[in-house]
Amino acid sequence: MRIWHRLIQFIPVMLGITLLAFGLLFIAPNDAVSVRLSAGETSINPEVAEAMRAQLGLDKPFFTQYGIWLLKVLQGDFGLSLITDLPIADMLFLALPFTLKMATLSMVLTLIISVPTGIFVASCQNSKWDYIIRFGSFVFNAIPNFIVGLGLLYLFSYYLGWIPVLATSNPIGLILPSLTLAIVMSSRYIRQVRAATLDELGKDYVVGLRAKGLKEYTILYRNVIKNVLMVVITLTGVSIGSLLGGTVVVETIFNWPGLGHLLMDAITKRDYPVVQAIVVWMSFAFLCITLITDISYTWINPKVKKI
Numbered sequence: 001m002r003i004w005h006r007l008i009q010f011i012p013v014m015l016g017i018t019l020l021a022f023g024l025l026f027i028a029p030n031d032a033v034s035v036r037l038s039a040g041e042t043s044i045n046p047e048v049a050e051a052m053r054a055q056l057g058l059d060k061p062f063f064t065q066y067g068i069w070l071l072k073v074l075q076g077d078f079g080l081s082l083i084t085d086l087p088i089a090d091m092l093f094l095a096l097p098f099t100l101k102m103a104t105l106s107m108v109l110t111l112i113i114s115v116p117t118g119i120f121v122a123s124c125q126n127s128k129w130d131y132i133i134r135f136g137s138f139v140f141n142a143i144p145n146f147i148v149g150l151g152l153l154y155l156f157s158y159y160l161g162w163i164p165v166l167a168t169s170n171p172i173g174l175i176l177p178s179l180t181l182a183i184v185m186s187s188r189y190i191r192q193v194r195a196a197t198l199d200e201l202g203k204d205y206v207v208g209l210r211a212k213g214l215k216e217y218t219i220l221y222r223n224v225i226k227n228v229l230m231v232v233i234t235l236t237g238v239s240i241g242s243l244l245g246g247t248v249v250v251e252t253i254f255n256w257p258g259l260g261h262l263l264m265d266a267i268t269k270r271d272y273p274v275v276q277a278i279v280v281w282m283s284f285a286f287l288c289i290t291l292i293t294d295i296s297y298t299w300i301n302p303k304v305k306k307i
Contacts, residue, residue: 010287017283018073021276022066078277083269088277091262099258102178102251103243107236109182110189115232117186118193123220125198133190140187149180149253177254181247189235196231200224237293241286 050059060068072079078088121130140148156176157165163172200206201224209219244259251260259278266274 007291010291014284014287018070018280019066021279021283022069024276024279025272073280078280079273081266081271081274083271088274091274092259092277092281095257095259095262098256099244099251099260101174102181102247102256102258103240105174105178106181106185106243107240109178110185110239111232111236113182113186114189115193118190119197119220119225119228121190122194122197122201123216134194137187137190140183141191143184144249145180145184145247146249146253148183149177149250152176152180153253173254173256177247177250177256180250180254181243185239189232192231192235193228196228197224200227233293237289241289244282244285244289 069079076089078092080086081088081091084091117133121133124130153165153176156163163176197220201220206219206224209223210216247258248260248264250256251258252264255261259281263275263278265271266278
């Protein structure tokens with residue numbers, strides 16, 4: 001019932017998001033015609049502008065325009081860019097693989113770093129390693145992405161010279177942006193995994209297992225970790241949804257041609273249809289990942305089906 005309930009909620013939520021995204025054109029200081037004509041560096045003739053608005057259907061009522069636009073979006077047609085006149089769908093599909101690569105690698109690095117570290121510091125609570133790692137996680141969680149990114153650029157590109165500054169055509173260029181995201185996300189994950197592990201270690205079933213003489217290692221990695229995975233899945237689902245939308249600052253710093261870089265470029269040039277398309281994509285990806293996360297709960301813990 002839980003999954004079906006989420007599926008039913010998916011449709012109205014997505015419709016509301018598309019409505020808000022389409023409304024961007026109406027709250028923007030300039031409409032599509034003004035942006036297109038000004039991009040051509042020509043003086044805007046009022047008669048030409050009105051004729052173009054009629055040709056594009058911008059003289060129709062709001063909900064009529066929204067309905068026409070939504071039907072096209074459902075068919076995969078997001079229209080044309082106001083600046084380049086290229087199909088927006090093609091621009092998204094060109095940028096998406098770069099974002100997928102960065103999101104996948106950064107998520108893998110985050111899990112490799114944070115899950116074992118979080119369980120380790122929980123198992124040695126109040127030790128020197130616990131204090132050191134917790135302090136480090138607080139520090140890196142407080143540092144913005146762009147500071148971490150610039151620091152990695154200075155260290156690995158300028159000082160050591162191991163990685164080129166602009167290496168988007170080379171797989172090695174994926175390392176620094178992914179590592180930037182992984183460092184920041186890991187600092188948050190470590191604290192969450194530590195808190196979840198400590199909560200599980202204080203429960204009655206753990207006390208019972210200890211009374212039976214089971215080793216702490218066995219209890220931790222055969223029993224506790226299964227329940228901690230629920231927290232990890234939740235964090236992963238939220239992070240993947242946002243990563244698939246594109247991380248604007250990181251992609252801009254490293255000139256990584258993903259969705260985030262495309263979004264920043266579209267905002268700068270007032271290419272509103274491209275912004276609309278990316279907003280819709282980000283929302284769709286986030287909702288889909290959240291739904292998959294809910295389904296994974298029932299796979300790991302069948303008791304969730306009864307809720």
